[in-house]
Amino acid sequence: MFKELDPLLHSELRLAIISLLVGATEAEFKELKEKTGATAGNLSVQVQKLSDAEYIQVEKTFRGKYPLTTCKITKQGLKAFDNYVEALKDYLKPKS
């Protein structure tokens, strides 16, 4: 029986966000938008969902006069990602 894929991560944009943050540990909103190609509005919504689940931490500061939003992956987020990848392996195993 296959393990269920975390529905929060099994989404194109949210998975892209988490994968980027796994590699980079933290990234600015602007970079997430550039790398994922998402609209600002949709990215905000998905970032909020991940933040509500405590998979990522969102920090709002200022760089000079301009607001700066930085997203950082949490331990919970890393664990969720690892579990997702483990579950994914079962789906991708060649059928014998």
Added chain:
Amino acid sequence: MEEKVISPAESLQIIEKMLAETRNRFYNNGFAFLFWGLLIILTCITSYSVRLLGYAGIDGYIWGISIAVGIIATAVYFMGIAPKQRKFTRLDSINGKVWIAYGISYIVLMYLCSYYSLFAPPFIYCLLGLGMFATAGIYRFWSLYAGAVVFWLGAVLCTLIKQDASQFLLTIALMFLGYLVPGYILWKKAKREAHV
């Protein structure tokens, strides 16, 4: 990239693509290589000068104090100063462990060389080559691979020259070519990519 149903194969593609985006990010500004390269060169010059003045006996103290100062300064930088200035990734963390392992191996090596009365530098260069190669593999940065080769060649060269002041010159040359040059190239790249 909008919300849509994705297959497991597509999930894997997304993960691979996004991880690849971050693989080339450099958060390592080469500080450790620049600092240690300069420190060892200065220590060599000091040790050589002290020998010329006829105080060869305090050589061990000079090196001991220099290495201790280096370790403390490195710890202060990476635990106190650097986290406020730049981001650290998991790759940085893995790289840190490589050099902690080097430090512990260095201490054990010093004891072994002292116990067996062995000339330590070639073994130190071998260890440095290993450390540089591992770091090069982590960051996939060519100048660090070159640094590793420099140290390995240096270890062999040690056996071809006399165990006198020539060894200091060799150490200075190795620190310059194996540490300072790769560290400088790494620092320039990191500055260019504004990750420091």
